[in-house]
Amino acid sequence: MSSIPLRDESARGTADALAPSPAVIQRPIFDWLFVLAMLGMAAAYVRAIYFTPLEATQGAAQKIYYVHVPAALGAYTALTVVALMSLVYLWLRDERADRLAESAGEVALVFLTVVLTTGPLWGKPIWGTWWTWDARLTLTLFLWFVTAGYIVLRGAIDEPGLRARYSAVLGILGALLIPFIHLSVYLFRTLHPMPIVLKPDRPSLPTEMLVTFLSFVAACTLLCAALIRARYRYGVQRDALVALEAGDR
Amino acid sequence: MKPLVLTTAWLIARKDLAIEFRTRTAFLSALVFALLGLGIFRFAWDPSAVSAIDLAPGVLWVIFTFSGLLGLHRSFGVEHAERAIDGLLVAPVGREAIFLGKALANLCFVAGIQVIAIPAMAVFYDLPLGRPLLVLFAIALLAAVGLVAVGTLFSAMAVNTRLAELLLPMLSLPFFVPVVMAAAQSTTQLLIGRPLAEAWPWLKILIAYDIVFLTACTLAFPYTLEE
Amino acid sequence: MLEATGLVRAFGSRRAVDGVDVSVGAGDCLVLFGPNGAGKTTLLRLLAGLLKPTAGATRIDGALLRGDSAARAAVGLISHQTMLYGALTARENLEFTARLYGEADPSSVGERALRTMRVFDRADTPVRVLSRGLQQRVSIARAIVHRPRVLLLDEPYTGLDASGAAALTRMLEELRAGGAALVLVTHNIGEGLAIATHAAVMRRGRFVRHERREALDAERYTSEYHELVGGPA
Numbered sequence: 001m002s003s004i005p006l007r008d009e010s011a012r013g014t015a016d017a018l019a020p021s022p023a024v025i026q027r028p029i030f031d032w033l034f035v036l037a038m039l040g041m042a043a044a045y046v047r048a049i050y051f052t053p054l055e056a057t058q059g060a061a062q063k064i065y066y067v068h069v070p071a072a073l074g075a076y077t078a079l080t081v082v083a084l085m086s087l088v089y090l091w092l093r094d095e096r097a098d099r100l101a102e103s104a105g106e107v108a109l110v111f112l113t114v115v116l117t118t119g120p121l122w123g124k125p126i127w128g129t130w131w132t133w134d135a136r137l138t139l140t141l142f143l144w145f146v147t148a149g150y151i152v153l154r155g156a157i158d159e160p161g162l163r164a165r166y167s168a169v170l171g172i173l174g175a176l177l178i179p180f181i182h183l184s185v186y187l188f189r190t191l192h193p194m195p196i197v198l199k200p201d202r203p204s205l206p207t208e209m210l211v212t213f214l215s216f217v218a219a220c221t222l223l224c225a226a227l228i229r230a231r232y233r234y235g236v237q238r239d240a241l242v243a244l245e246a247g248d249r
Numbered sequence: 250m251k252p253l254v255l256t257t258a259w260l261i262a263r264k265d266l267a268i269e270f271r272t273r274t275a276f277l278s279a280l281v282f283a284l285l286g287l288g289i290f291r292f293a294w295d296p297s298a299v300s301a302i303d304l305a306p307g308v309l310w311v312i313f314t315f316s317g318l319l320g321l322h323r324s325f326g327v328e329h330a331e332r333a334i335d336g337l338l339v340a341p342v343g344r345e346a347i348f349l350g351k352a353l354a355n356l357c358f359v360a361g362i363q364v365i366a367i368p369a370m371a372v373f374y375d376l377p378l379g380r381p382l383l384v385l386f387a388i389a390l391l392a393a394v395g396l397v398a399v400g401t402l403f404s405a406m407a408v409n410t411r412l413a414e415l416l417l418p419m420l421s422l423p424f425f426v427p428v429v430m431a432a433a434q435s436t437t438q439l440l441i442g443r444p445l446a447e448a449w450p451w452l453k454i455l456i457a458y459d460i461v462f463l464t465a466c467t468l469a470f471p472y473t474l475e476e
Numbered sequence: 477m478l479e480a481t482g483l484v485r486a487f488g489s490r491r492a493v494d495g496v497d498v499s500v501g502a503g504d505c506l507v508l509f510g511p512n513g514a515g516k517t518t519l520l521r522l523l524a525g526l527l528k529p530t531a532g533a534t535r536i537d538g539a540l541l542r543g544d545s546a547a548r549a550a551v552g553l554i555s556h557q558t559m560l561y562g563a564l565t566a567r568e569n570l571e572f573t574a575r576l577y578g579e580a581d582p583s584s585v586g587e588r589a590l591r592t593m594r595v596f597d598r599a600d601t602p603v604r605v606l607s608r609g610l611q612q613r614v615s616i617a618r619a620i621v622h623r624p625r626v627l628l629l630d631e632p633y634t635g636l637d638a639s640g641a642a643a644l645t646r647m648l649e650e651l652r653a654g655g656a657a658l659v660l661v662t663h664n665i666g667e668g669l670a671i672a673t674h675a676a677v678m679r680r681g682r683f684v685r686h687e688r689r690e691a692l693d694a695e696r697y698t699s700e701y702h703e704l705v706g707g708p709a
Contacts, residue, residue: 090472145422145423149416149419152415152416152419153410153416153420156410156412157409157410157411158411161476162475165472165476166406166409166410168472169469170406170420172469173399173402173462173469176461176465177424177427180458181426183454184427184454187451187454
């Protein structure tokens with residue numbers, strides 16, 4: 001990972017103090033956080049597959065749970081970052097807050113997709129059905145729609161200030177929406193009891209499984225942070241390039 | 250300041266309604282869509298398998314959502330065309346008044362569709378008329394406020410983006426879900442003759458949604474304008 | 477009357493307006509020349525309160541424009557777009573604007589403005605049916621319906637025929653005589669100097685010339701101007 005070659009220095013003469021001026025646009029050769037996260041994930045996987053006992057009733061399929069739940073946690077973390085950074089941006093108008101929200105939003109979408117794909121994969125052998133409108137899956141589905149909307153909105157606006165403002169508004173409104181979706185789905189299910197399905201997502205885990213679960217939580221959190229940070233750095237470089245090109249005009 | 254905001258909002262709403270009345274295209278297409286939808290849904294289901302009362306609430310609310318979107322779309326288009334919005338912004342009127350005026354006009358639009366579509370549904374689906382119908386109008390109005398608050402804000406945003414026709418439904422529909430759910434569920438309760446008290450939890454969600462999002466969207470609106 | 481000091485407006489790293497001072501008193505007319513992209517439209521939008529300055533502030537009679545609605549009520553704007561609602565008639569557009577500004581008798585002030593711009597005979601036609609020149613006249617009428625004390629005009633002569641241009645010039649003279657302050661952006665040096673009390677040339681966001689009209693000789697100014705703005709903004 002080398003530095004991006006800067007244009008001819010003289011072209012920067014007219015760009016004044018307002019331009020972001022990364023004197024050296026350089027990515028570290030070794031993204032240690034990312035490597036650590038990947039090692040953590042690999043270790044957790046190995047532990048899950050080989051060193052954790054099979055669950056009595058569900059068998060091997062239960063092991064998807066180790067990915068499904070931590071991915072959900074990662075998604076919620078990333079979405080919290082989006083909501084907070086949206087507030088910070090509208091308050092301080094600091095483009096770094098917007099960039100961080102953008103990075104967290106994309107990472108959240110990835111994690112949400114993982115949750116939505118592992119859910120049915122787990123559900124089919126266990127519940128006999130690909131999908132169930134239980135509270136968490138439904139909320140996750142709508143979070144996915146809102147986050148996808150967030151990404152599409154950003155893609156549809158060229159002007160950075162407008163894009164940041166609109167994304168921030170959507171971020172905050174999305175955060176306000178979540179309790180309402182949760183309440184509605186909860187009320188729906190209370191009034192329309194669905195067939196009881198085995199809900200093994202909150203069992204009391206024996207120690208072995210608990211350790212595996214926690215190592216996945218740790219690894220996913222690390223991965224979430226690493227991905228957001230890597231995506232943020234890409235955002236810094238991309239914005240610097242755009243500013244350079246604009247200044248050259 | 251308060252009375253002035255409402256007067257200005259009403260002035261802007263009247264202007265929007267005058268424009269809509271002059272051209273009528275959006276309202277008529279939304280209305281035709283709603284009535285056609287009522288018919289199509291009825292034929293899509295086997296009448297012996299699914300009773301009208303089971304089908305009606307869901308159909309009604311799906312239709313209101315989509316025909317509402319047709320109206321919401323043109324809401325800020327009319328300000329964008331010749332930068333008429335600049336005329337509003339230079340004038341000594343608060344941004345909140347502009348938003349509320351637009352939202353009020355959209356509310357009249359959606360309510361107009363509802364006033365025609367609900368009796369039409371009662372006729373097509375052979376539903377009990379009388380007291381339930383009046384309560385249904387009240388629920389419909391409550392839900393319309395929520396739809397319009399969010400839809401007006403997203404309409405203001407979408408008009409400044411490249412994918413306006415795609416973005417408005419894409420952003421709005423997830424936000425419409427609690428409203429649609431609450432409205433459809435309470436409509437069902439109503440039509441099968443349950444006492445209103447049983448639908449109360451849903452109505453509470455609707456009222457809370459209206460208050461939260463009307464406030465949030467009014468506050469967020471100035472951020473959607475050029476600075 | 478209209479005062480702005482140290483106005484700066486940046487879009488990202490690009491400064492469209494880069495430190496401009498404007499001071500226009502009652503009865504004055506500041507005419508602004510400059511090549512495309514110099515920042516004239518941005519400056520006008522800043523003076524109208526449509527854009528928030530990155531630095532500096534605009535004041536009308538001492539009151540901050542962006543804070544005070546009474547200050548905003550004194551400003552009228554004519555821009556590149558007509559700011560009209562195509563589906564409504566000229567009369568309806570003007571009455572709406574008059575009401576927006578809290579005018580006591582919207583229909584008569586609307587009529588008066590339309591007559592001033594010689595377009596009252598088309599008052600009941602939907603605006604989108606009118607020709608571009610007539611739309612421009614209605615747009616100008618719209619800007620003056622509330623008798624602004626500060627009028628900002630962005631190339632207002634565009635699209636106007638001879639009689640429209642004459643009506644506009646007459647209206648501007650009347651406004652000036654009544655003590656209004658005008659800022660006029662135009663590419664037509666002759667037209668501009670005919671009505672100016674002050675003239676400025678804008679280039680790359682700054683005033684490169686700014687002087688009283690009396691101090692100018694029109695012919696020399698015209699040739700100097702072309703030299704001055706020879707290159708791109």
